[in-house]
Amino acid sequence: MAMDGSFSLESALERFLARCPKLQSSPKFVLLTKKGNALTQDEVVKALVELFVHPNYTIPLMGCFRPIAQKIVDKAVELLRLVPNLRSNSDRGVVxxxxxxxxxxxxxxxxxxxxxxxxxxxHELVCLAFCRALELAPFFWGSIVGYFEFAPPPFERILMGPKVSDLCVEVGTRVLLVVGVSYRLLLVKYDFFSKLQNWSCFLDLVEQSANFDMHNSTSDTVEVIADIRWCGLQIISLILKLSCKATENLGITDEDAFSCLLRWEEFCQDVSFESSGWYVESSRLKGLVSLDGRNVYCQKSCLQSSSQCYDIEPQTKRQRDERSAGDPFVVTSAVKESFKMMLSAVKEKWPVLLYGPTGCGKSALISKLSQDSGN
Structure with missing residues (x-):
C-alpha cells in the first residue's frame, strides 16, 4: 500500500512471494512477476483465488492484497458454488x-x-479461511453469507455423528478443527451462526467425550479429546446462554480448562500479528522504496515477522544475576508459545495486551521479559 493510499499490484505480488517462498518457483507466478507493470488485476485474482482457501496462504494473501481481497473472496465463492457436494467425502475420496x-x-x-x-x-478449509478473513476484515461478511446460502454449516462433520471412542489423533485433530472453527465463527457472528442450524449435536459430542477412556490413550489423544470437549462446552454455554456456574459441574477440572484455554488462544493467534501489522504507525515503518515514481511501503520485514520469532539480545551476566535474585521464572510448555510471541512483538515495537485471571502469571511474564531485555 502506498503512502498516498494507492495500491501497486507489482509490489504486492513481490511481498506475497517473499512471504510464501514455496510459490516463487510456481510457473504461473513466475509468469506474473515477468509482466511487471503490465500485470492486471484480473490475472492476479485468477492466480490467487484458490490459494485463498489454502490454510498456509490465507493470512499473507489478505495482508498483501487487501484492496482486491473482496474480489478474490467473491471469485472463490463462485468457484465453490460449482462443487457438486460439500456435505460429505466420497468413498473414493476417503480411500x-x-x-x-x-x-x-x-x-x-x-x-x-x-x-x-x-x-x-x-468445506472445512473454506470455513477456516472465512473465519480468518472475518477477523481481519469484517467487510467480507456479505460474500460469506452468500456461501452459506448453498453450503452446509461449519459443523457438518459433527452433525454426521462421529464417535469419540473411535477417534485416533489424526481423525480427532480434524474433528477438533471443525469444533474450533465453529466456535470461532460463533464468536465473530453470533446472531447469524446461532440460527444457522441445530447446534444440539454438540451436546452429544460433549457427552461422548466425557465417557472417553483417557487412561488407555496416548497423551496426544487425551489432549485432543480434552480440547474437543472444552470447545464443545463453550459452544453449548453460548447457544443455551448458560452462566459459568452452570458449566462448572460438566466434568472438566479447572486445571484442564485452563490448559484448554491456552491452546484455544494459541489457535486464535494466527491472525494476531497480521492485524497488528495493519495498525502499526506509519512513522515506525522503515525502508520506503520507490516504484515507478510512487512511494510504496516496504512491508516485507514487517509482514514476515508473523511467521518468525526474534530473540532479544541477552544482557550482561551481572544484570541477569541481579534481576534473577527472586523466584525463577520457568517457561513451561503451556506458556512457551505466548512468551515467544511476546518477545517477537516487543522486538517489533508493537503494543502488547496481556489478559487472564489473577495469578495466571502476567506479572511474572513481564518480569522475565524485562530480565531478558535488560530493562
Missing part, C-alpha cells in the same frame, strides 16, 4: 486420503479437493 500428496504442494485447492471427491474436507 485417497492416506495417499494424498502434501497439501503444501497444492495450489489449485478447490479443483484438487473437488476432483478427489473430498467436498467436506474442502
Amino acid at each position: 485417497e486420503v492416506g495417499k494424498d500428496r502434501d497439501l503444501n504442494e497444492v495450489e489449485n485447492v478447490i479443483e484438487f479437493y473437488s476432483g478427489t471427491g473430498r467436498g467436506l474436507d474442502l
Whole structure:
C-alpha cells in the first residue's frame, strides 16, 4: 500500500512471494512477476483465488492484497458454488486420503479437493479461511453469507455423528478443527451462526467425550479429546446462554480448562500479528522504496515477522544475576508459545495486551521479559 493510499499490484505480488517462498518457483507466478507493470488485476485474482482457501496462504494473501481481497473472496465463492457436494467425502475420496500428496504442494485447492471427491474436507478449509478473513476484515461478511446460502454449516462433520471412542489423533485433530472453527465463527457472528442450524449435536459430542477412556490413550489423544470437549462446552454455554456456574459441574477440572484455554488462544493467534501489522504507525515503518515514481511501503520485514520469532539480545551476566535474585521464572510448555510471541512483538515495537485471571502469571511474564531485555 502506498503512502498516498494507492495500491501497486507489482509490489504486492513481490511481498506475497517473499512471504510464501514455496510459490516463487510456481510457473504461473513466475509468469506474473515477468509482466511487471503490465500485470492486471484480473490475472492476479485468477492466480490467487484458490490459494485463498489454502490454510498456509490465507493470512499473507489478505495482508498483501487487501484492496482486491473482496474480489478474490467473491471469485472463490463462485468457484465453490460449482462443487457438486460439500456435505460429505466420497468413498473414493476417503480411500485417497492416506495417499494424498502434501497439501503444501497444492495450489489449485478447490479443483484438487473437488476432483478427489473430498467436498467436506474442502468445506472445512473454506470455513477456516472465512473465519480468518472475518477477523481481519469484517467487510467480507456479505460474500460469506452468500456461501452459506448453498453450503452446509461449519459443523457438518459433527452433525454426521462421529464417535469419540473411535477417534485416533489424526481423525480427532480434524474433528477438533471443525469444533474450533465453529466456535470461532460463533464468536465473530453470533446472531447469524446461532440460527444457522441445530447446534444440539454438540451436546452429544460433549457427552461422548466425557465417557472417553483417557487412561488407555496416548497423551496426544487425551489432549485432543480434552480440547474437543472444552470447545464443545463453550459452544453449548453460548447457544443455551448458560452462566459459568452452570458449566462448572460438566466434568472438566479447572486445571484442564485452563490448559484448554491456552491452546484455544494459541489457535486464535494466527491472525494476531497480521492485524497488528495493519495498525502499526506509519512513522515506525522503515525502508520506503520507490516504484515507478510512487512511494510504496516496504512491508516485507514487517509482514514476515508473523511467521518468525526474534530473540532479544541477552544482557550482561551481572544484570541477569541481579534481576534473577527472586523466584525463577520457568517457561513451561503451556506458556512457551505466548512468551515467544511476546518477545517477537516487543522486538517489533508493537503494543502488547496481556489478559487472564489473577495469578495466571502476567506479572511474572513481564518480569522475565524485562530480565531478558535488560530493562
